[in-house]
Amino acid sequence: MKKRLSSIVREYKFDSVQAFYKEFNAARKEYFDYQAARAEWEKICGDKAKNPMSIKEKLRQKEQIVKKRETGRVLQARQKDKGAR
Numbered sequence: 001m002k003k004r005l006s007s008i009v010r011e012y013k014f015d016s017v018q019a020f021y022k023e024f025n026a027a028r029k030e031y032f033d034y035q036a037a038r039a040e041w042e043k044i045c046g047d048k049a050k051n052p053m054s055i056k057e058k059l060r061q062k063e064q065i066v067k068k069r070e071t072g073r074v075l076q077a078r079q080k081d082k083g084a085r
Helices: 002-011 017-049 055-072
Strands: none
Touching (some): 002 017
16 A cells, blocks of 8 residues: 555656655645735635625626616708718
């Protein structure tokens, strides 16, 4: 079983299982540090960053404004002056 584990980590260019675990633990520590920093940022700036209205809602609202504006507008059609020439 240990021989198989050793061959697996060598396939991914690690010298040994210990080298893999060293990299793995370093990456895991960085991930936990990132999560802690993100939680701190959310606590400080989270309320400011949240947008209560999604982009789809904003687009729908703008389309309704345009529809209201267009229905209130009177179209003036030009009459073609065929006898001018």
